[in-house]
Amino acid sequence: MIWGLFLLLFGNALAQFSCPQNCLCHLLLTDCRFANLSDIPQGIAPETETLFLNENHLTQVPPGVLLPFVNLTFLGLSYNKLSLQNDTFNDISKNILALDLAGNNLTDLPPALFQNTKQLVWLNLAENRLSVLSGKIFASLERLTYLDLSQNRLQLTVNIFMGLSQLNTLMMPGNHLDSVPAGIFDPIPNLKILDISNNEISSLPDNLFENLTNLDDLLLDNNSFKKIPFSAFTILSTLKHFSISGNRIQNIPPLSFIGNSSLRRLDLSNNLVSDLPLNFFSVLKLLEFLNLSGNNINTLPGDIFVNNTQLAFLHLDRNQFHNLPIFSGLQRLTELTLCCNGIENLPRNFTDKMYELERLDLSNNNITEAKGLNSDVTRVILTGNPVCTNSVVFKTHC
Incomplete structure (x- = not known):
């Protein structure tokens, strides 16, 4: 995907030049990936703008070897030594716009x-x-x-990002922070x-995001948080995507997202949540995707989603539900997953007000009858339920 993007960005007409052995050349792009190279090859057209030397x-990179490529805008050197x-x-x-140095076993960078x-x-x-x-x-x-x-193995210092005033994407997962x-x-x-997911972070300074008034996506998955950093997130008024799955969160304060309209x-999956405050989602009126899978929730009020009328995807798999209420506010829901709970029966007319529901996953529960299902639902999955062996009517969903 990245390679195609840069081809579109940097490709123009190119005069005829030889192409190095084991490489592919097209327009202003020279692709020498997986060419078993020990040195940067000769024969690369000097007009080249995109050069892949990855893998x-x-x-x-000997002094002077890149000197002919004054128009180079993308240089890929990932997965070398x-x-x-x-x-x-x-x-x-002068012209380099993009530089790929991933996977080189670098331990430091010259200052x-x-x-x-x-x-x-x-x-x-x-x-x-x-x-x-x-x-x-x-x-x-x-x-x-x-x-x-x-x-990497980063040890963060407070001034590491000095000068990056235009930065809009920062990826730091997997650094043992x-x-x-x-x-x-x-x-x-x-x-x-x-993205600071897949680290070992258990808490964040209260004012850490105070200056990030343009932040859209915040990913804190697979860390060691025991609670949502309440003070930090109330100031993120523009946040559109928040994910904190795979942590150790048990309790959620009622007004955690009061400033996040x-x-x-929102992804809270794979935590230890057992109860949700009644008004927890009430301010999230634009919410379209909610993942609560892999928690310890055994009951939810029927009106907990009453204000979430834009919700299209709701995942409640792998919790401890035995019974479910008729939820209000889910008129636009298109996908509901309830796999792997202990659900025994569904309320009559359970899906009647889910007017746009297309996929309902009820697999691996204890459902013996499914009278609450709307026949308009395109895809119903009942695999792994007693109803699949006891009823002929629902065989098509098993």
Whole structure:
């Protein structure tokens, strides 16, 4: 997907040039991925704008080897064995927009590596072994909009993101982080997507997101949170997607999302939640996707979703329901999943007011009869229920 995007962005007509052995050349793109290269090959057209050297055995970028490629805008060097110098990218610094350095086993970055690559808008440093980075390593990248630091061993310092005033996407999952310094996000007020999932974080400073007034997506999945960081999230008035699945959350304060009226996607799955406050979802009037799967919930009030009239996807799998109420407010629901609970019977007319319901998953419960099902529902799944062996009527759903 990324490769196709850059082909569209950077491809123009190209005069005829030879193509290096084991490479593919098209227009202004040279693709030498998986070419078993130990060195950057000769014969690359100097007009090349997009150059893929990923998945090879490169160990260095010798001085001057990139000098002919003054028009280069994308350089892919991921999954090699590179060591980098301060001046590695100086020869292409004028036009380079995107740089992929993922998977190179890098343990550190030369402090002046990006000093001259001031045009960069996209930088991938994922799947390395980076730990302590210079506080000014990104300071010259004032145009950078995307930074991927996933799956490293980062030790965060408060000034690591200084200079990244245009950054809108920051990826940091899988870094074994156990804390996030207060003030670290203050230099990046235009951030829209923040992913710090798959770490070991148990708490966050109260004012951590105070300056992130443009944040749309916040991903905190698979950490060690025991509660939703209440003070932090009340100020995120524009947040549209919040995911905190795979943590240890047991109790949720009633007004956790009082300031998040723009929220459209909420994922609280795979926690330890047993009870939800009656008015927990009342302010989330734009909510379209809700995942509560994998918790310990055994009952819900029938009117808990009364204000969530935009809800289209509701996942309640793997909880402890035995009985369900007739929910109000779900007129636009298209998918409801209730797999793997202990549900024995459905209320009569259970789905009658779910006018747009297309898929209902009731598999692996203890349902013996299904009188509450609306015949207009396109897909009903009853696999793994006694009704599948005791009734002929519902065989088509088993």
